[in-house]
Amino acid sequence: MDLQIILVYCLCADLLSALHHQEDDQCQLSDAEVMTAAILAALYFGGKHHLACTFLDEQGYMPHMLSKSQFSRRLHRLDALFLALFRILGESFKALNAESIYIIDSAPIAACDNIRIRRNKLYGNEAYHGYQASKHRYFYGVKIHLLVTKDHQPRPRGTRFFLSPGSVSGPAALTHYAFDLPAGAFVFADKAYTDYLVEDLLAEVGICLAPERKKNAKRRLLPWVCGLLHYYRNQVETAGSLIEPLLPKSTHAVTAKGFELKVILFVLASSINCLATPA
Secondary structure, X not given: OHHHHHHHHHHHHHHHHHOOOOOOOOOOOOHHHHHHHHHHHHHHOOOOHHHHHHXXXXXXXXXXXXXXXXXXXXXXXXXXXXXXXXXXXXXXXXXXXXXXXXXXXEEEEEEEOHHHHHHOOOOOOHHHEEEEHHHOEEEEEEEEEEEEEOOEOOEOOEEEEEEEEOOOOHHHHHOOOOOOOOOOOEEEEOHHXXXXXXXXXXXXXXXXXXXXXXXXXXXXXXXHHHHHXXXXXHHHHHHHHOOHHHOOOOOOOOOHHHHHHHHHHHHHHHHHHHHHOOO
């Protein structure tokens, strides 16, 4: 864990230095330390910030730890920096992906159990009530849509992601992806991402979107593309579970913004895990 803590802190400190980030000289806990504590909470403590703060304080890593409310306020002021860090890591992973093979998938993140939907105050919109086909169950919360590289041992690495209400389908999500990929790139997906118009638009810039075809599909994939899709099929089906090992049974949050920030931290922590494990 010591190596992981040092790695996370160095990433955060280098990012703030590169962005010429300014903070109050009177702060006893730096913004890099606040970011480190939040990411470590996602890595080791199920997103529970107070447990991560207590650990870092008791072990002497951060002896000037803030109170729970002070830490929460500081954390929410830094939310944009977490996205900036993920983008930098994503560009690095994209540069390492010499074969230019990518996979897109989604994963549901439930805000509460179905039985508690009526009492849930994070979201008051039916758009957040979605269906998880792989487990044949409904959920209430958000979907995380991931664009990851193909398997670099030991796991695929996220390059892009965004959140949507739970009811958003695959074709609707396709229009929100930032396909800033090199010409000649292949993007594999499951059946839910079939959209011929998007496929044609991407083909014009040299990107091949190749979702698995349904039995009644009007357009078939080329045989050699089918072979590649079959080879990476297992990764297509499991890309959405990239962050599942880090997710707790339930994610506690008081506001929708706080819930979504915790989801972002889980995705970022998963990407940092890829750095800590040798390829």
